[in-house]
Amino acid sequence: MLEENTQESIIEATALVEEETQELTRELSTLLEHNASEVRSQWIKEMQGQGLLAALSPREIEEQSKAIYDACLLCLKTGSYEAAKKYAASMARKAVLPTMTVDQIIAGLLILRDVYGRFIFEWYQKNPIKWRNVNSIYEPVARKILNIVASAFVSERESVIKQQQEAVKLSTPLVGAWDGIVMAPLIGIFDSARAKQFTETVLEHISRTKTEVIVIDISGIAAIDTKAASHILRTIQATKLMGSDVAITGIRPDVAATLVTLGVDLSGIVTRSTLREGLEYAYGKLGLKVVKT
Amino acid sequence: MEKVTIPILKSGDNLITSPQIALHDKLAVQFKTDILQKIIETKAKGLVLDVSAIDVVDSFLVRQIGEIATAANIMGAKVVVVGLQPTVAMTLVEMGFSLRGIHTARDLEKGFEILQKIGRR
Numbered sequence: 001m002l003e004e005n006t007q008e009s010i011i012e013a014t015a016l017v018e019e020e021t022q023e024l025t026r027e028l029s030t031l032l033e034h035n036a037s038e039v040r041s042q043w044i045k046e047m048q049g050q051g052l053l054a055a056l057s058p059r060e061i062e063e064q065s066k067a068i069y070d071a072c073l074l075c076l077k078t079g080s081y082e083a084a085k086k087y088a089a090s091m092a093r094k095a096v097l098p099t100m101t102v103d104q105i106i107a108g109l110l111i112l113r114d115v116y117g118r119f120i121f122e123w124y125q126k127n128p129i130k131w132r133n134v135n136s137i138y139e140p141v142a143r144k145i146l147n148i149v150a151s152a153f154v155s156e157r158e159s160v161i162k163q164q165q166e167a168v169k170l171s172t173p174l175v176g177a178w179d180g181i182v183m184a185p186l187i188g189i190f191d192s193a194r195a196k197q198f199t200e201t202v203l204e205h206i207s208r209t210k211t212e213v214i215v216i217d218i219s220g221i222a223a224i225d226t227k228a229a230s231h232i233l234r235t236i237q238a239t240k241l242m243g244s245d246v247a248i249t250g251i252r253p254d255v256a257a258t259l260v261t262l263g264v265d266l267s268g269i270v271t272r273s274t275l276r277e278g279l280e281y282a283y284g285k286l287g288l289k290v291v292k293t
Numbered sequence: 294m295e296k297v298t299i300p301i302l303k304s305g306d307n308l309i310t311s312p313q314i315a316l317h318d319k320l321a322v323q324f325k326t327d328i329l330q331k332i333i334e335t336k337a338k339g340l341v342l343d344v345s346a347i348d349v350v351d352s353f354l355v356r357q358i359g360e361i362a363t364a365a366n367i368m369g370a371k372v373v374v375v376g377l378q379p380t381v382a383m384t385l386v387e388m389g390f391s392l393r394g395i396h397t398a399r400d401l402e403k404g405f406e407i408l409q410k411i412g413r414r
Contacts, residue, residue, distance in 0.1 A: 199383065200379065200383075203379030203382055203383065204379055206379070206399070207378065207379050210399065211399075212399075234383075234386045234387075237386045238379075238382040238383050238385070238386045239382075240397060241374075241377050241382040241385055241386065241390075241397050242377045242379070242382050242397065242399060243375065243377070243397045243398035243399035243400075243403055244399065
């Protein structure tokens with residue numbers, strides 16, 4: 001008997017036609033609108049119970065919970081998620097709720113989903129079939145909203161990563177020391193991506209300007225391994241092919257020891273201990289001399 | 294098909310050549326033969342090979358350039374390759390192109406300077 005009943009209700013649920021869906025959506029959104037303060041205070045209570053709102057002032061709680069509640073309701077009512085997307089993006093940018101962490105926000109929204117779900121259940125518990133139909137409208141909306149929020153945080157994170165990668169590009173400056181002399185101080189971690197970018201920058205610079213000598217200072221490099229060493233060597237070889245002279249400076253004792261242990265062949269490459277001596281070499285190459293007046 | 298040749302010019306004791314078209318395999322071999330022939334004919338002491346117009350190289354062309362340099366060296370002419378494009382320079386390094394016996398310079402002018410310097414030695 002029970003089985004039959006379930007079967008029937010499934011058929012009813014799937015047979016829900018367009019007009020009925022619209023009718024039910026209207027009914028549900030009106031219901032949630034009318035009981036907004038009740039549902040919302042229940043939501044806030046549960047969030048406070050879990051300590052999610054500890055960092056917020058009462059005014060913030062009031063304003064933001066209302067904004068989120070209304071945004072969700074708007075999604076349900078209009079089927080348009082633009083407002084929710086905008087709100088989620090500003091949340092991800094920390095423009096709103098800056099003191100809440102990602103997991104706190106997601107937890108808060110999950111609670112809201114449960115509060116809505118329970119409210120709907122209590123309201124329609126006398127009519128299981130209608131409850132099921134209402135749920136089939138409510139659930140996709142809730143899923144989509146959570147999806148939007150999660151995606152907003154992910155894409156914000158991605159754009160931050162991208163910005164940092166751009167910053168890495170800028171972190172390989174080529175400094176003109178004199179006409180035809182360029183200094184390239186390497187700082188931080190020298191990995192493959194960075195090496196490739198460095199080589200390209202250097203070669204482009206050489207072909208564009210009349211660089212005679214390039215002084216690469218590696219005193220700022222955290223650590224050097226075979227890969228980083230071979231990248232630097234390749235850059236030097238390519239630079240030489242283009243007709244410029246290269247000097248490496250600032251090889252720290254530990255780096256020198258590592259290079260020797262790794263068996264990196266630095267023969268044929270000019271090395272100087274300090275940038276000062278490297279520049280001296282460069283000036284000498286151009287027939288210049290630094291004198292004290 | 295009309296036969297294409299790359300001009301090899303003489304200036305004093307030196308030869309200058311600057312391929313302006315893509316050097317496909319056959320043409321590259323022809324080019325090499327022409328250069329070596331010209332070195333014999335003119336008794337040139339130096340050769341400036343301007344590759345600024347070449348922006349793509351393959352392993353075959355790289356080998357031909359290497360062979361030109363080595364052979365010219367044996368015949369008593371110093372070779373200076375000038376005007377390597379950044380991408381080409383990178384490719385050469387990736388291919389493990391050896392710099393031995395070959396001088397490189399940024400442009401034609403620098404190339405001649407280097408030849409003069411070597412000649413004086």
